[in-house]
Amino acid sequence: xxxxxxxxxxxxxxxxxxxxxxxxxxxxxxxxxxxxxxxxxxxxxxxxxxxxxxxxxxxxxxxxxxxxxxxxxxxxxxxxxxxxxxxxxxxxxxxxxxxxxxxxxxxxxxxxxxxxxxxxxxxxxxxxxxxxxxxxxxxxxxxxxxxxxxxxxxxxxxxxxxxxxxxxxxxxxxxxxxxxxxxxxxxxxxxxxxxxxxxxxxxxxxxxxxxxxxxxxxxxxxxxxxxxxx
Amino acid sequence: xxxxxxxxxxxxxxxxxxxxxxxxxxxxxxxxxxxxxxxxxxxxxxxxxxxxxxxxxxxxxxxxxxxxxxxxxxxxxxxxxxxxxxxxxxxxxxxxxxxxxxxxxxxxxxxxxxxxxxxxxxxxxxxxxxxxxxxxxxxxxxxxxxxxxxxxxxxxxxxxxxxxxxxxxxxxxxxxxxxxxxxxxxxxxxxxxxxxxxxxxxxxxxxxxxxxxxxxxxxxxxxxxxxxxxxxxxxxxxxxxxxxxxxxxxxxxxxxxxxxxxxxxxxxxxxxxxxxxxxxxxxxxxxxxxxxxxxxxxxxxxxxxxxxxxxxxxxxxxxxxxxxxxxxxxxxxxxxxxxxxxxxxxxxxxxxxxxxxxxxxxxxxxxxxxxxxxxxxxxxxxxxxxxxxxxxxxxxxxxxxxxxxxxxxxxxxxxxxxxxxxxxxxxxxxxxxxxxxxxxxxxxxxxxxxxxxxxxxxxxxxxxxxxxxxxxxxxxxxxxxxxxxxxxxxxxxxxxxxxxxxxxxxxxxxxxxxxxxxxxxxxxxxxxxxxxxxxxxxxxxxxxxxxxxxxxxxxxxxxxxxxxxxxxxxxxxxxxxxxxxxxxxxxxxxxxxxxxxxxxxxxxxxxxxxxxxxxxxxxxxxxxxxxxxxxxxxxxxxxxxxxxxxxxxxxxxxxxxxxxxxxxxxxxxxxxxxxxxxxxxxxxxxxxxxxxxxxxxxxxxxxxxxxxxxxxxxxxxxxxxxxxxxxxxxxxxxxxxxxxxxxxxxxxxxxxxxxxxxxxxx
Numbered sequence: 001x002x003x004x005x006x007x008x009x010x011x012x013x014x015x016x017x018x019x020x021x022x023x024x025x026x027x028x029x030x031x032x033x034x035x036x037x038x039x040x041x042x043x044x045x046x047x048x049x050x051x052x053x054x055x056x057x058x059x060x061x062x063x064x065x066x067x068x069x070x071x072x073x074x075x076x077x078x079x080x081x082x083x084x085x086x087x088x089x090x091x092x093x094x095x096x097x098x099x100x101x102x103x104x105x106x107x108x109x110x111x112x113x114x115x116x117x118x119x120x121x122x123x124x125x126x127x128x129x130x131x132x133x134x135x136x137x138x139x140x141x142x143x144x145x146x147x148x149x150x151x152x153x154x155x156x157x158x159x160x161x162x163x164x165x166x167x168x169x170x171x172x173x174x175x176x177x178x179x180x181x182x183x184x185x186x187x188x189x190x191x192x193x194x195x196x197x198x199x200x201x202x203x204x205x206x207x208x209x210x211x212x213x214x215x216x217x218x219x220x221x222x223x224x225x226x227x228x229x230x
Numbered sequence: 231x232x233x234x235x236x237x238x239x240x241x242x243x244x245x246x247x248x249x250x251x252x253x254x255x256x257x258x259x260x261x262x263x264x265x266x267x268x269x270x271x272x273x274x275x276x277x278x279x280x281x282x283x284x285x286x287x288x289x290x291x292x293x294x295x296x297x298x299x300x301x302x303x304x305x306x307x308x309x310x311x312x313x314x315x316x317x318x319x320x321x322x323x324x325x326x327x328x329x330x331x332x333x334x335x336x337x338x339x340x341x342x343x344x345x346x347x348x349x350x351x352x353x354x355x356x357x358x359x360x361x362x363x364x365x366x367x368x369x370x371x372x373x374x375x376x377x378x379x380x381x382x383x384x385x386x387x388x389x390x391x392x393x394x395x396x397x398x399x400x401x402x403x404x405x406x407x408x409x410x411x412x413x414x415x416x417x418x419x420x421x422x423x424x425x426x427x428x429x430x431x432x433x434x435x436x437x438x439x440x441x442x443x444x445x446x447x448x449x450x451x452x453x454x455x456x457x458x459x460x461x462x463x464x465x466x467x468x469x470x471x472x473x474x475x476x477x478x479x480x481x482x483x484x485x486x487x488x489x490x491x492x493x494x495x496x497x498x499x500x501x502x503x504x505x506x507x508x509x510x511x512x513x514x515x516x517x518x519x520x521x522x523x524x525x526x527x528x529x530x531x532x533x534x535x536x537x538x539x540x541x542x543x544x545x546x547x548x549x550x551x552x553x554x555x556x557x558x559x560x561x562x563x564x565x566x567x568x569x570x571x572x573x574x575x576x577x578x579x580x581x582x583x584x585x586x587x588x589x590x591x592x593x594x595x596x597x598x599x600x601x602x603x604x605x606x607x608x609x610x611x612x613x614x615x616x617x618x619x620x621x622x623x624x625x626x627x628x629x630x631x632x633x634x635x636x637x638x639x640x641x642x643x644x645x646x647x648x649x650x651x652x653x654x655x656x657x658x659x660x661x662x663x664x665x666x667x668x669x670x671x672x673x674x675x676x677x678x679x680x681x682x683x684x685x686x687x688x689x690x691x692x693x694x695x696x697x698x699x700x701x702x703x704x705x706x707x708x709x710x711x712x713x714x715x716x717x718x719x720x721x722x723x724x725x726x727x728x729x730x731x732x733x734x735x736x737x738x739x740x741x742x743x744x745x746x747x748x749x750x751x752x753x754x755x756x757x758x759x760x761x762x763x764x765x766x767x768x769x770x771x772x773x774x775x776x777x778x779x780x781x782x783x784x785x786x787x788x789x790x791x792x793x794x795x796x797x798x799x800x801x802x803x804x805x806x807x808x809x810x811x812x813x814x815x816x817x818x819x820x821x822x823x824x825x826x827x828x829x830x831x832x833x834x835x836x837x838x839x840x841x842x843x844x845x846x847x848x849x850x851x852x853x854x855x856x857x858x859x860x861x862x863x864x865x866x867x868x869x870x871x872x873x874x875x876x877x878x879x880x881x882x883x884x885x886x887x888x889x890x891x892x893x894x895x896x897x898x899x900x901x902x903x904x905x906x907x908x909x910x911x912x913x914x915x916x917x918x919x920x921x922x923x924x925x926x927x928x929x930x931x932x933x934x935x936x937x938x939x940x941x942x943x944x945x946x947x948x949x950x951x952x953x954x955x956x957x958x959x960x961x962x963x964x965x966x967x968x969x970x971x972x973x974x975x976x977x978x979x980x981x982x983x984x985x986x987x988x989x990x991x992x
Binding site: 055106110 | 401673
């Protein structure tokens, strides 16, 4: 499986994502944002970080990078696209996913492990999880408060496009389990076709026991498996 | 090479005339100015005076500390680069080297906490990647006044955001540090940032300008008018009006540019197109240029009109002394300038040739071809006068140290109440409020995050890891500088062995008051001597660091605070131990013994508002034995946890082990019988003690290994389920509380103060 990790100026989780893809057998390459052409790749990963320093608004400048036109075409053709943290913000800014990521309601950067509940285990990104499974995965962001207009939010829920939610140890979507104020404790969503996933938590940082969790591994193995069977 | 002499330089049009007042404004004493005239063989120009002022400031010239710093041990077989470069470098095995250094940004943070702290992080990152190492971790050592004033909360909040935002954006995990709140830091917060970088041995590059004719290039951000004379500002006392008038001397950081500059610099070094690189940090182009020339034994010549600038009309004086951030001075190999430009262009940054390396030993500056400064480089960098002063201990401090504490050793209410008060003191309480604002896991290498005894970063592709900690209890140093400095080194070493790391080397940050005062110079000298003894005993040489003097406001100095940044090496990441208890039923063993001193304790500060008494003594041989014993236990894999006893004493340390990060707390059932008053047993901060836990079938091994190293050890209790609560009994008293109560006190203390709604001003 050939995986493209797009590096924008200011991306800083590109290396972590590259190593995560490699760990599950992906043949990963970095693509600099000014390059064009992602033909021949099986999946595209948009890493976390601070593209363009988050100046203007997180993801707002990166979405105008030359490579994003190719990413949009790739996604529209059904290719799998995963955006994590700043990658999620770029996906929203570029219109591949609805809604926006506002400043955390604490108005502070929030960096810690959170618990996520897997809402859908039938997507190409989550098939190796069980629905309802609780994952322990780090977050690290200042703008992760997911918000959209009412119709969009209702549609997301109605269409079952919320893939991960912040929960407490009992698996409940309580307010104190929500690290940023996201509507309905949303941590990750897909597009309608299900081939574009954006999420604020960092599964690529939960790949090894030594670093605190292996709960991110199944996300990457799910992607690989879905591509091998498709 | 002929002896370099300054050519005559006519005064530049519009520059002020050199008068005694102008000289004094530049922070040079009459004697120092006389030395300048001797070196120059004439009166310096205004531009030249500015250059001397910056280079001979305490910040760059170390004039009051250099002679003392020479007393410190700096060598060991594993030291690759000692003091004098941008950062120290040690061998950490399997072909890897670790570059590390600590630096202060106290003065700028006192007037503009967010930018002051942010640029502090930016500067220390550059010191690391200019060695050829990739920054892999940051730590921050902070001191503030008590959190009960709005001003201190503003400083604390701003500094934490500044440290966080900068490191988060560049993508370097924060793995630890420390903070202390005490009125002794009211007017002068301390902001020290430490960075670690990893590289392969062959990637090491040093900052020297050699190669006659090699082009000098300015790369990265453009030069603006910010931070002019920051180095001189950082070498003065602050006063009430420093706040507004000094803001222009504070630089503004751009972590986004830093990230690009980091990647570009590492790529430049890997390309082989350059022979030297240095951050334009304190004193900007002046220090980077003259230091590179001084080290390389050559000279440099720079044309100011070729320096990319942000605004029109900047004078050579301003360009030379600007401390605009995110800039580098690079020596390209002749003919490879275009390669340098291409790499910078890829990272969307600028590179401009601004001069060349010469062989005449001069630091020469031109403006449109006209010489405006012509200074012999070596005397400029090395000729700064150094002073050894008389140090006398302050009578006031002697009185504090010898104060009779007896009346304070009898608790007013019950011990449990005092204990909860202590746990809820910001000095003991959880620091999650701080490090939850720092990205701690980016780069996927953080094996131990902040909150533990030391941060740990694994080295990918090996079984190895590096560990780091920063430590210093300024109260102890204040009360008895030599003992306090030894305690700082000892605590750092204990924190490393608690995670299973062999203490290897230190970088230090000497934060003191005005050394021209005899009682401050006494503190500085004594602290250096204490550090020398401890570093010698633990075989942890000093590979560099930073000196920040003149930390005074309106004549009142901070506590002397020689922060120790110590690094260690772990051979096998699978053996890392953590501070939190792991299983109910495990035995708790106390290694080391309580020597009974109670001076400078958090208990005295919280209950009586006192910083007084005899601080804990330090037995270097005993400490060394303790470290070796714990490392041996770690290697033999008999420990389930290990934690240093420090602020708040044994009871607080037990609570920290029981609570961990709050996710899976345990209870504690401990009983110990020491021939001491109960407050001393429970809350004394005696050095040389480590709390470990072990599965009951390993306890015998723990005790016998301790005995082999002649370390006192006793089983003092067991880890219980959280429901069983927290119970510690000592001779003549006890504390008992529910896990929920200690958790509440410990975890909510700082958030309650900092996240209180605006307007609820104390």
